[in-house]
Amino acid sequence: MIRPISLFNTLTRKVEPVVPLAPGLIKIYTCGPTVYNFAHIGNLRTFLFQDLMKRAFQAAGYQVRHCMNITDVEDKIIRDSQADLAPDATNEARHGAMQALTNKYTAFFLDDLDAMRIQKPDEMPRATDHIGQMKALIQQLIEKGLAYASEGSVYYRLAGFPHYGCLAHLDREGMQSGASVDVDEYEKDQAQDFVLWKAAKAGEPIWNSPWGPGRPGWHIECSAMGMEHLGDRIDIHTGGVDLIFPHHENEIAQSEGALGHQWVNAWVHGEFLMVEGEKMSKSLGNFYTLRDLLEKGYDPITFRYAIQSNHYRKLLNFSFEGLKAAENSLKRIRAFRRRMEGDGAAQAGGGDTWQEAIEPSKRLEEARAAFWLAMADDLNTPEALAAIFTLISDLNAQDDRIALTREERDAVLGFLDETDSIFSAWPHQSPEDGHAVAPGQILTAVLGGVVVHTGDVLSKDRIEAEVRARSAAKAEKNWAEADRIRDELKALGIVLEDHKDGTVGWHKA
Numbered sequence: 001m002i003r004p005i006s007l008f009n010t011l012t013r014k015v016e017p018v019v020p021l022a023p024g025l026i027k028i029y030t031c032g033p034t035v036y037n038f039a040h041i042g043n044l045r046t047f048l049f050q051d052l053m054k055r056a057f058q059a060a061g062y063q064v065r066h067c068m069n070i071t072d073v074e075d076k077i078i079r080d081s082q083a084d085l086a087p088d089a090t091n092e093a094r095h096g097a098m099q100a101l102t103n104k105y106t107a108f109f110l111d112d113l114d115a116m117r118i119q120k121p122d123e124m125p126r127a128t129d130h131i132g133q134m135k136a137l138i139q140q141l142i143e144k145g146l147a148y149a150s151e152g153s154v155y156y157r158l159a160g161f162p163h164y165g166c167l168a169h170l171d172r173e174g175m176q177s178g179a180s181v182d183v184d185e186y187e188k189d190q191a192q193d194f195v196l197w198k199a200a201k202a203g204e205p206i207w208n209s210p211w212g213p214g215r216p217g218w219h220i221e222c223s224a225m226g227m228e229h230l231g232d233r234i235d236i237h238t239g240g241v242d243l244i245f246p247h248h249e250n251e252i253a254q255s256e257g258a259l260g261h262q263w264v265n266a267w268v269h270g271e272f273l274m275v276e277g278e279k280m281s282k283s284l285g286n287f288y289t290l291r292d293l294l295e296k297g298y299d300p301i302t303f304r305y306a307i308q309s310n311h312y313r314k315l316l317n318f319s320f321e322g323l324k325a326a327e328n329s330l331k332r333i334r335a336f337r338r339r340m341e342g343d344g345a346a347q348a349g350g351g352d353t354w355q356e357a358i359e360p361s362k363r364l365e366e367a368r369a370a371f372w373l374a375m376a377d378d379l380n381t382p383e384a385l386a387a388i389f390t391l392i393s394d395l396n397a398q399d400d401r402i403a404l405t406r407e408e409r410d411a412v413l414g415f416l417d418e419t420d421s422i423f424s425a426w427p428h429q430s431p432e433d434g435h436a437v438a439p440g441q442i443l444t445a446v447l448g449g450v451v452v453h454t455g456d457v458l459s460k461d462r463i464e465a466e467v468r469a470r471s472a473a474k475a476e477k478n479w480a481e482a483d484r485i486r487d488e489l490k491a492l493g494i495v496l497e498d499h500k501d502g503t504v505g506w507h508k509a
């Protein structure tokens, strides 16, 4: 069975049913990270929303083909990667330095995705592997009269594309025709001919082209990669709201200008994240990466849940209080899961006749219906989760009096699996401490790479948490787990010392 799902389409400003171009298959393009630094939690919110959307389609019975690009050539990457090079460095050295930076942060980004259980896209094309496709697309636009070369750069001719502004709902009257802008990011009132190919500048890595040496503009990258990997028509294109203008508006102009027809059916955008009521910024000291949250002792899956329990189109105010609340909600779902995995004998009050006894199978079907009704309505996760919590309250109360049968418990577990395939936060085998994965596993997933590259990121708090987890495992005579934690710390350069009095010390190897 395939369940219908509706999404808010920025193009039409309406919540509309997603009707796939090919039956049962949804093709999604996502603007991926610009890999010059760690992704901050605002970026991660966008990737978590995309993962939720993708998993919702899968759970609803669709196949999903997902392409997310890696932007590995762009203004900020060039700025940061070229700073230490001599003015007369060769082009080869410039490309090498750029690649070294982008490889490093691509690896960190992939670690972040893993730690938050974000599914890997089917394709992750890198911009620098698609320079040929970008040049071909620019050439096509020139031939159609939609682009022109000027002093070694190539610009898009806005006057040639009457639909320009359809996504951001711009007023065409205010646009300046012909005035060309070289920068990739600009304000709405600057809507004017934008750059497709940037002429070579001193201190930048370059490629040859029919218009002279230079490099691609940022916007052409996504059009070329999206068309190469997902084709002439795609179902959904996603990104953060900050990409609507100019990036996505320009992608439409480029791709649809070249194709001569609509490229993307639905443009779906995730809202911003604020931190403790303020815009996140390095100067305010409220700028966080996933590693920062880990340093403070939070689980990446708690962060995942905190983000996904809010509707993706609402401004989200991230706070540590909110993370704590998310932790508690997850504890509740996981405890319920463990209760359903057990036989219920411990809780049941002895099989009395309770007047208000409910029919568990009926309650379960009501919860499933409410869950999917909410998800189908533009991924309304707060309501979908409310359906789960109502079920938990009702069935816990019931189970206290008359234990649910094994069959009823298994049916509930089936629903928890179904919903977990989307939220990925209450899988089977949750350890008693409420962590979806043992702290040691998170350490490997998230800090593994960091320790190697930066030397000293593994915090004292974190190590001590590991030591406590190992002591707890030993107390339960779980020797395998205790050894695993010890070996894992050893691999990260931390040696444990078991003292005679039972205390445990540690030092760096």
Ligand SMILES: [Zn+2]
Pocket (backbone or CB within 6 Å): 030, 031, 032, 222, 247
């Ligand atoms: Zn993009």
